[in-house]
Amino acid sequence: MDTMTIGSILTAIFLLLGLLFFTGGTIGLLRLPDFYCRMHATGKSDTLAVLLCLIGLAIYNAFAGNFALPYILVSIKIIFIAMFWFLAGPVSTHALYRAAFRCGVKPWTLDNQFKEVDKE
Amino acid sequence: MIDMQRFFMGVSIALLFLAFLCLYRAIWGPLITNRIVGVGAIGTKTLIVLLLMGLIYDRLDMFVDISIVYALLNFIGTLAASKYLEMMGEV
Numbered sequence: 001m002d003t004m005t006i007g008s009i010l011t012a013i014f015l016l017l018g019l020l021f022f023t024g025g026t027i028g029l030l031r032l033p034d035f036y037c038r039m040h041a042t043g044k045s046d047t048l049a050v051l052l053c054l055i056g057l058a059i060y061n062a063f064a065g066n067f068a069l070p071y072i073l074v075s076i077k078i079i080f081i082a083m084f085w086f087l088a089g090p091v092s093t094h095a096l097y098r099a100a101f102r103c104g105v106k107p108w109t110l111d112n113q114f115k116e117v118d119k120e
Numbered sequence: 121m122i123d124m125q126r127f128f129m130g131v132s133i134a135l136l137f138l139a140f141l142c143l144y145r146a147i148w149g150p151l152i153t154n155r156i157v158g159v160g161a162i163g164t165k166t167l168i169v170l171l172l173m174g175l176i177y178d179r180l181d182m183f184v185d186i187s188i189v190y191a192l193l194n195f196i197g198t199l200a201a202s203k204y205l206e207m208m209g210e211v
Contacts, residue, residue, distance in 0.1 A: 008124055046164045081167075084188075103206065105151065
C-alpha cells in the first residue's frame with residue numbers, strides 16, 4: 001500500500017466524520033423546540049465538524065504534494081483556520097446566547113413546554 | 121485507490137444540501153436570533169465547500185486565503201449582530 005492510498009483513506013474517514021456531525025447539527029437546528037436548544041446543538045457540533053473536515057483536508061494536501069515545502073505551508077494554513085475556528089465558534093455562540101437572554105427570549109422549560117415559546 | 125475528485129464532489133453536494141436545509145431557519149426562523157444562527161451555520165458549511173472547490177480545481181493555495189477571510193467575516197458578522205441585538209434591548 002503506497003502512501004497516497006493511506007492519505008486518501010485517512011482523509012475519507014475525517015471528512016465523513018465531519019459530515020456526520022454537520023448532519024447532526026443541521027437536524028438539531030431544524031427540529032429542536034426553542035432558540036437555546038437549537039444554538040446548543042448547532043454551536044457544538046458545527047465546531048467539531050469544521051475541525052475534523054479541515055484536519056482531513058490538511059492531511060490530503062500534505063500527502064498529495066508528497067510533503068514538499070509549499071504543500072506543507074498550505075496545510076499549516078488550513079490548520080491555522082481550524083485553530084481560529086476552534087476559538088471563534090464558541091465565542092460567537094456565547095455572545096449570541098447572552099444577547100438573546102438579555103433581550104428577553106424565553107427558554108423552553110417544564111412549565112411552558114406545551115405552548116409555542118418563540119413566536120414572531 | 122479511491123477516486124478522490126469524485127469523493128470531494130460528493131461531500132460538497134452533501135454540504136450544499138445541508139446548507140439549503142439551514143436556509144429554512146435563516147428565512148422562516150421565528151425570531152431574529154434564529155435567523156442569525158441559520159446564517160452562521162450556512163457560513164461554516166460554505167467554509168468547507170470553498171476548500172473542497174480548491175481541491176477539485178487544483179488551486180488550493182488560492183482558495184485557502186479566501187477561506188481564511190470567509191471565516192473571519194463569519195465570526196465578526198455574528199459578533200456584530202449579537203452586539204447590535206444587545207444594544208437594541210428588545211427582540
